[in-house]
Amino acid sequence: ASMQIKDIQNVFKADREVIYEAQNRIRNELRWYRVSLQPLHDESGNVKQVLVNATDIHDLMTIQQELQELNQTLEEKVTQRTAEVRDLYENAPTGYHSLDADGHFVMVNQTELNWLGYTREELIERPFLDILTPESLEKFKTKFPEFIKRGWLIDAEFDLIRKDGSILPVSLNATAIRDKNGQFLMSRSTIFDITERKKAETALRLSRDQLHLANAALQKASQTKIEFLANMSHELRTPLNGILGMSEILLDEIRGSLNERQRRMVGVIESSGRHLLSLINDILDLSKVEAGKVELHLEPIAVLDLCNACLSFIRGPAVKKGITLEFEPDPQVVTITVDLRRFKQVLINLLSNAVKFTGDNGRVTLKVRQNKEQQRIEFSVTDTGIGISREDLSRLFNPFTQVDSSLTREHEGTGLGLALVHELMQLHGGGVYVESEVGKGSTLRFPSHCKEKTAWSTQRRTQNNPMGPNLERTNCNRRHW
Template sequence: MNGKTIRILLIEDNPGDARLLQILISEESNIQFKLIQVDRLSTGLEFLVKEAVDVVLLDLYLPDSQGADTLARLRVQAPAVPVVVLTGLEDERLGVTLVQAGAQDYLVKGQLTSFLLVRSMRYAIERKRTEEKILQLNAQLERRVEERTADLSRANAELAKVARAKDEFLASMSHELRTPLNAILGLAEALQEQTRGSLNEHQLKSLRLIEESGHHLLSLINDILDLSKIEAGKLDLQFDLIAVETICQASLQFIREAAVKKSISVSFNTNNMQAVLQADTRRLKQILVNLLSNAVKFTPEGGQVGLEVTAEPEQEVIHFTVWDTGIGIPVEELARLFQPFVQLDSSLSRQHEGTGLGLALVSRLTEMHGGSLSVSSEVGRGSRFTVSLPWHNVTAAQQEEATKVTSSVSLFRQALVIEDSTIAAEQIGRYLYELNIQVLAHPTGEGALDKALETHPDVIVLDILFPGMSGWEVLAQLKANPLTKDIPIIVVSVVDEPARGLALGAAEYLVKPISRQQLHQAINRAAHQRVEVRTALVVLPEPEINIEAPLILLAEDNETNIKFLVDYLADKGYRIILARNGLEAVSQAREEQPALILMDVQMPEMDGLEATRRIRATPELARVPIVAVTALAMPGDRERCLEAGMNEYLSKPLSLRGLAEIIERLLDEADEAG
């Protein structure tokens, strides 16, 4: 403040006190000041309206104002001006009250000195300026907080937008990739049925190669979607009590054929054959199959692959170790091993198929189970991957629930097990013997129908994956033959397509690995639901085909899908009408009154969901069967279709035989309903 004139407003009605204050201020030679003195508060307030001052010296007791009210009135009029209160009373409590009310200082007139008075005014001015700076800083901070909050809100909105876009991209990618795959696999399947003429063995081999490649691409799409769903937090685990030995055997079965082709010996060891684990069955199997598949892939011919399970009750942990005698991994590359889409060496990429997704999925799924994944490897000698999962002690009741033998006596006496895996066939056989069911075995799809006709079993347990004739074809043959069509068939397979199996006529569908409890319950359900069949069945002649075949409305905008679906359905004897968008579908349905509708979901003009709702709103179409045939395969898509009013949901790429079975079943049900 040196060199600057300090403007002081003195509000004091006592001339003597005013004179004394002026003298005390003037004795301080270090400051220049201008003193303005008034004797009433009202006069001082009027002055402050017109003029600016640096500090106010205020007497509390004036002709027009008394006590603390004097300060309060001044603060209302001039809140920004620093105030030093002057009083003839020495009262500490009053001083505290005045400072709390906004005074910068409190001085007793009888104790004033020049130094004390000037210092008090200086401090009052400085404190007020500091307060103003603090207020300004607070205001700036508040503005910044508001700006940052607004930025954060915008960022959150952008993140939400990105998340929605990612979800939409996943759904779109699923649709866009599955749609052409549907045509590829559908046409390959249709041609193998030889409905358009005979094919030689070379042509059939080429078609099977196309189909295998298409399914390989489909598995890649599923891996990408799984990884994306995990990263987006959209993948939920379904925990259940599972038998460790069973899931290990099922996982080993999955790689058996590939190992045999390379003459690789596969071993399995565990220190606890009765271990029961709380885990997601499908995802744990996915972990083990990925590790085992990699072990077989990177192990040269004649090598060894093994699965070891070590349970540690005290540590409450169970270790699944997959080892091999393969090419090994350099130590410096281990850190990159679990990154998505990473192949450790370009030469390996050319020599061994793969995308680098498998181990990334293994790592993420292990973490979701609350476990850890470790690896050790030596170049040229092989690798060991260990998945360690929490293994909490289960109660005796839970142990019994997961492994107990069903006590009820089955109505079946003889079962035919169609299974090419000796291990799986023996396991199923053991479970059936426990129900006092005699077991007959057949190792391939070929000849399965003849075996059933020869033995007349009460129930059939059928695998799906066979070399040569698939289990789907066996199932179709068994259900098409009048002598076997009423035999309950329980599918037990690693192929996770229960909807397809049930649509083809299976009584039960179990996905490996299975527990004895699952099989026993399925056997008993099938036994109790079975319609009694007469011992002597009479083969009735096939009914004559109606002159006017059922009319099917196909709502589909993809030209490739239209071509092969129309051709296939026509070959099956159906009449077809076409709608290329949802609006056309509604119009055609109302005009033509089809017997059944095949409805795509993603179409121009109007989507299949809205088209279905409008069709259902038409009284005469309220009960017409509608089947969703769509590339939408994300969680919730099936439920959306059924909620819109559809009867069935098929995800592309679809099985044409499965589609034909569903069409036939729905048309039969519609006829029975009248």
């Protein structure tokens, strides 16, 4: 009240309107009012009265106060976010800088400064060219004008010179900032330290060079081995042929009769010579296959004729041990396109092994099946022999390896046969897969992905071909030899 009286007195003295905001309690509520004190004059122009007008502005003042508080909060958040963005810019895991149209630094973050060893003052307004190696400098002179025109640059590699003289390889990406008229203002550039990548690339390049040299040396060694084995096989075959020839002459008794003891001794010479000749051939064949010197001569072969020939080859050893030979052909399979000599070599090898490792009065079964889904013909040889342990399966196809040293003493062999079989089946687009249990026997499956002709696609041909009736006679579910 005293303030109001004083204000009124001032109006009388100053003869001017006074406006102010004040709070007043009404009904126990403190509210804001805008008070206007306006002088009223008499006829002589003197202040006669003062008109007091009070307007309730409590709601307006409340809104203004809330706006002030909100604005203060917003300013604090903007300050905080600006600091966060600045911190992210300065301490990001990648370098940031901006160059003007002349290629001078106008901005650079702390990460890039740390990488290069410079202070901000040492780089701002300095040409980017100053910290480039001669090779990178020439590249930048070409790419920077292109960048200004195009507006972007991706994965450009440069070598930067640190303050201490060391080199920092980087990958640079940039976009252009332009004004509303399209005029270039500055770049927004990021650089990535690619030191580790460059080391890895160098190591990889050295490894490739070393691998190339090793491959060249390996090829040379392989060729040398083939040439050596070819020469040695010739040198060994020549005297062996003489031994075998003379043995056959003695056994045929062309030069006179032999008693039983002499015949057994000559027989040992003859069988040992043939065994040695077989080993020489296996070594030479395996070396040629491993060196990629074997080419397949594919031709359509009658499956029944092929299997019958192979079974006939091992029939003698099987009969001596009382082993039953079984053949289960697929009635639908007529021919298969393979290299006859090599595929026959595979079949005979596996059948011979089955007979060798099967005890007296055992069983060896040859099966032929067609897998329509995979479009391949699968051969399998199953025996009731000694079997193979799980631990030995992994090295079954290693050259010069037998799965048990005791087998070497009981069953002669070098371990070359299965290695050669595996390589030959891979040449035919297949492989060899083994299922075995010790004491119960083994099954070796060898699918061939070569083209085959089936009975339903060749019915017309078999009716007009002499092979047709023969096929009907032999295509039973199981045939005993």
